[in-house]
Amino acid sequence: MSAASDILDRYRALGWRIAAAESCTGGMVMxxxxxxxxxxxxxxxxxxxxxxxxxxEMLGVKEQSLYAVGAVSEEVAREMAEGALEFSNADVTVSITGIAGPGGSEHKPEGRVCFGLAVKGRPVLTETVEFGPLGRANVRARSVQKAFDLLKYAADNS
Incomplete structure (x- = not known):
């Protein structure tokens, strides 16, 4: 069974629906x-x-947050997950924002990806993962796997 099939089965059993807010993965989770x-x-x-x-415009992320901490931050990942929950009929949302590469900076290196997980009625969880300079395709693939891990976590802790 694939990871995606496993997640769908878990959520189907719970009667939950999923939405995602993706930046560096460009829709790969969905x-x-x-x-x-x-x-x-x-x-x-x-x-x-x-x-x-x-x-x-789509998620209600605050311009002040983007200005103060930048798009690649747990604060923006939190606001993305919250916005996806607010602007959908989902029970659980996952958000991804990061630097897939190539490039990056001293303060935001290639491979840094921030995640948010929002479940109705619960505090939003955020996490930053430093995948390192693995190349764009690998950072994106690992980001999808991490998003799946977060979605499994939400189902397992329902």
């Missing part, structure tokens, strides 16, 4: 979930918010 036939009873919607303007 693509992986919707690759599974029958996913429409669990997958609610996805937000691909690659630009800062999209994060503000």
């Amino acid at each position: 693509a992986a979930l919707t690759d599974v036939p029958g996913s429409s009873d669990v997958v609610e919607r996805g937000f691909v918010t690659y630009s800062n303007a999209a994060k503000v």
Whole structure:
């Protein structure tokens, strides 16, 4: 069984729906979930918010947060997850914002990815993972796997 199928089965059993707010993964989480036939009873919607303007307009991320800490931060990951929950009919949302590469900076290196997990009625969880300069494709793939791990965590702790 694939990781996506496993998540869908867990959420189906709970009667929960999923939304995602993705930046550096560009919709890869939703693509992986919707690759599974029958996913429409669990997958609610996805937000691909690659630009800062999209994060503000589609998810309600505060411009002040983007200015103060930047898009690659746990604060913005939290606001993305909260916004996805607010602007969808999902029970659980996961958010991803990071530097897939190539490039980065001394303060925000390649491979730094911030995640948010929002479950209705619970505090939002955030986490930063330093994948390192693994190359764009590998950082994105590992980010999807981490998002799946967070979604499994939410189901297991329902």
